[in-house]
Amino acid sequence: MTANPAAELRITVSDEQVRFYVEQGYLVVENAVSGQELAELKRDAVDLARGKYPCESLQPLPADMPDDEALHRILCIHQPHYVSPLIRRYIQHEPICGMLSRIAAAHLPFWDGAVKCMQSLLFVKPPGSPGQAWHQDAIYIPTRDRSLVGAWIAIDDATVENGCLWVLPGSHKTGYLFPQRAHDQPGEFDFALESYGFDDSAEVPVEVQAGSVVFFNGYILHRSCQNRSEIYRRVLVSHHMNAWSLLPWQLPEGTDAAGGDYRCVVPVAGEDPYAWKGYAEPDNHVWLRTSESGEG
Secondary structure (H helix, E strand, O other): OOOOHHHHHOOOOOHHHHHHHHHHOEEEEOOOOOHHHHHHHHHHHHHHHOOOOOOOOOOOOOOOOOHHHHHHOEEEEEOHHHOOHHHHHHOOOHHHHHHHHHHOOOOOOOOOOOEEEEEEEEEOOOOOOOEEEEEOHHHOOOOOOOOOEEEEEEOOOEOOOOOOEEEOOOOOOOOOOOOEEOOOOOOOEOOOOEEOOOOOOOOEEEOEOOOOEEEEEOOOOEEEOOOOOOOOOOEEEEEEEEOOOOOOOOOOOOOOOOOOOOOOOEEEEOOOOOHHHOOOOOOOOOEEEEOOOOOO
16 A cells, blocks of 8 residues: 555544544544545546456446446445455555544443454445435444444545535434335435434534545434535445454354354454454455446
8 A cells, every 4th residue: 555644643533532433423534544545546446347356246348438437337336345455455544443443442441442344335426326315334234332333535525515424413322223214315315225213403414525534333323415516426435343242244044143243354453352263255246336226
């Protein structure tokens, strides 16, 4: 990975920022990723879209197809770190993982800072493409100790106009997972269900400059709206958690949820206490959400 000024400056999060994350459920850290790093992430997004890496669901595209055309069809790539060595390195980005080792399970009194990663998402979000309705990430990725946290790297400036995050501060505190239903705004949001049953009047937009990282708790209610601008809103999101927690996610049929532990994970900070279990190897497949249909 190219040199990162953030690493040289040893950017971390203060005690005050840790308290803000625990209380509000999200945290913005500016200038965590350098301009050089953003450039290589943009290049890798094109490489993925063009089928540079061996992958069943991202086949090579014609050489004469413009990069913009290749990108414009994609809303999101799920698990790009399965096929891209560059994305694999970014889910282990040293300064960001150092921050995660301070906040991911800061609500737990005896946590030692160990963190593991189980998911990555590369959002391309071209102009005109939809956002995602209110939801909580913990609905999709269950943990046993409420330590799920997203690390959201803004590859482009994220604004209200191009579909930045909106969060409902403090909505993570109870650990309650709100019910979900189909929404009736297909132009605004993608195919995913929306969470409901709460007052969203206190929502705030999280507008950030490229190179910023937004951390958000797995239980916080958040959403994004349609990209109404003429520019992309590219983001690399990785999901992490306390390495000491089991991960009852994507379990084989018949597996006991109490003891189930998804092992296609990447340790990113501290020691993995379950390293003795070994690790599942990812296949060369990613899942696509396309900008035309909202899914892939």
